Each structure stands twice: as C-alpha cells, then as structure tokens.
Amino acid sequence: MDWLSGELILAFKAGGCPICAYSNRVLQAYFFWFARENISSLEGRQSVVLSGGFCLEHTKRFEHEIRSAHRELSVSIVYAEIIEELISRIAVWLEDKKSTARFKRHFKDQILSGVCPACEVASQSEKAAISFLLKQFKDFEPAFKQSQGLCLKHLLQAFELAQGKKMLSRLAEVEKETLTKILEDLRSFARKSDYRYHSELTDQERSAWLRAVSKLTGRRGSE
Secondary structure, eight states: HHHHHHHHHHHHOOOOHHHHHHHHHOOOOHHHHHHHGGSSSSHHHHHHHHHHHHHHHHHHHHHHHHHHHHHHHHHHHHOOOOOOOHHHHHHHHHHHOOOHHHHHHHHHHSSSOOOHHHHHHHHHHHHHHHHHHTTTTTHHHHHHSOOOOOOOHHHHHHHHHOOSSHHHHHHHHHHHHHHHHHHHHHHHHHHSSTTTTTGOOOOOHHHHHHHHHHHHHOOOOOO
C-alpha cells in the first residue's frame, strides 16, 4: 500500500477533496491506457458495449484521449456494435408489436442498465482510498487538518466506512473544524463586502465561496 500512500499524499497537495483528486488521477491513467491498449482487446470492447457506452460525465475525457491516441477507427467499430444492438432490438418489436410495455421495459433494462466502465473504476478506487485513509488516519491527520477535507459525497462514504466510535469521532471532529473555518470565511466575506470594510478582505475570505462549492460538490470530469 506504499504506492497508495504516496498517491494520497499527492492528492492532499492538489487541493480540494483528496479523494476527488486521487480518483481524477486514476481516471487519467484509465483513459490513457484504454484509448491506447484496452480498446483493442475483446474485454475492453465488451465493457463499453455492455454498458451502452460511457456516461455523459466521462465521454468528454474519453473523446479527448481517443483523439490524442488517434484511435478513432477503434471507437467507430465499438460504437457501431452498440448501435447495431439498438437497431436490432427496435426492429424485433416493430415486426410484431405484441407488447408495448414489455418492449419498453426490455429495451430499458437491457440497454440502459449497464454501468459506465469509468464510473465503476472511479467508484472502486475511491472506496479503496477512503478505506486506506481511515486505517492510516493517524499518519494522514496532519495533512488532513491542513487541507479542505473531504467533499460531501466522500465524507458520507467515509462516515459509512469508519469502524468504531473512536474512528468516526476523530473524522467528525476534523471535518467539523474544516466546515467551521469555511463558514467563518463566508461570513467574513459577506461582512467585508460592505464598502466600509472592503479593504480588510483577505484572499482566504475572497475564495471562501469557491471552497464552499468545492466542499459540497467535489471535483469531477477533467478537473
């Protein structure tokens, strides 16, 4: 786990939620190798075909890597398989038109229920990183206190994964301090927006709203 420890240290230095930062690095590597190697393998193609393609959030990054790797032909072949399957299912129903409800249910369940491969990679890596962070919390606590802490999504996951009252209490205390600091800066920013105190505004207070948004939403996509 020394590798994961090093990755989390880099994630803390990146700013914002460290789990978001780590997940972003994992996805960068995933798309880099998928575009250059995995898309040519049967397993790699099937993961995309069975899911009906990547989700909206990850398609932009996928397109970028495909262009960078000049693998447009491979993508054309994979997505042709997906579209052929869609046409086939529609055509079968158009021939008999026996059950409208069954067709709608079957089409949705078979085509739209697949999990985006990138979402699956992100979810697994985030859970592993949170579990490791909690187990090694004592080592990471100084970096944790100096950071923005976890975004809301990953904080909720961490609360779920935390084992025992002691671990949960330590995490809750650190996060409470982080949230309190953001709230104080937000209030100071609001107060000093008054022209009488505007000259007293600090950079920390000016960026409070950005940190608040990042704290609640995390960082997604190519950020």
